[in-house]
Amino acid sequence: MASVTVGGNVANLTGKELNVGDKAPVVELVAKDLSSIKVGGASDKIQVIAAVPSLDTGVCATETRKFNKDIAGQEGVLLTVVSMDLPFAMGRFCSTEGIENLQVGSDFRNKEFANAYGVLIKDGALAGLTARAVFVVGKDGTIIHKEIVAEVTTEPNYDAIVAAIKSQSGCGCHSSCSTK
Template sequence: MATVTVGGNTVSLAGNELSVSDLAPVVELVGKDLKTVKVGGSSEFIQVIASVPSLDTGVCATETRKFNESIAKMDGVKLTVVSMDLPFAMERFCSTQGIENVVVGSDFKNKDFANKYGVLLADGNLAGLTARAVFVVDKAGKIIHKEIVKEVTTEPDYDAIVKAVNSKGCRNC
């Protein structure tokens, strides 16, 4: 079983551990407008799927703002940030933070994303939330980059994400 740390404390991850070259499972999430948001599988876009414990924390807010300013503006890329936040909280967060270029999706209903992508925090103070992770999925639906951030309170490697997206011929990246 994979582990991460939260504030230095080891936490187990539950769910199906995915690897680079695996097909990204298709999962339906709930959007901030209560409509369905689909991630994974084949798509006309390169997908960047980032999971965070909650949008309403300092590190998660910073990460989402950075994605909003950079990766989400790349042509041919769809960026989705997944959390367990309720859709109403996601709407409030996006409107107060000026987040316009990022799709947000909640996994609160059945934790399908967290389980199918292996990022469900299984124990500790944040049990039931998603770990901080990023998956880059090519148009065929194959995972070409995966980062499970080892310490949940730190940001992902943005340069590695951009490099993975660029490796698939992203336009205007």
């Protein structure tokens, strides 16, 4: 199974490893209002599913703000940030930070997403949380981009995410997407 580093220390991942070309499993998450939301599978929009350890860290907060500003809310794109944070904390974060263009989903109940997508940290200081990862899922439900960020304390490659969205003609930016 894959591994990542957390502050330079190796942490192993567990769950089913997915790759580009695989079908994205449909999983249920808990929204900030305690309702259920689903990610994965076929959809009328390109899905960007970003897993983060916790919105209550600087890197995760920065990543979520960038996604909200630069990628989420684009025509034909649905962006979901997934973490193990409690729905109440996710709601407070979104309120405080003005996050309105994306949805947040908590995987705290049964770690269904983390296991189905192979991003559950098995050991080390962050055991039980999700690794930092991004999956871009085409409208047909196929994973067209996957990045498990090697060092959990660094941000993902935003340009590669934008390129994957553009490859599906779902950017909605009309001229170019910005990640700055």
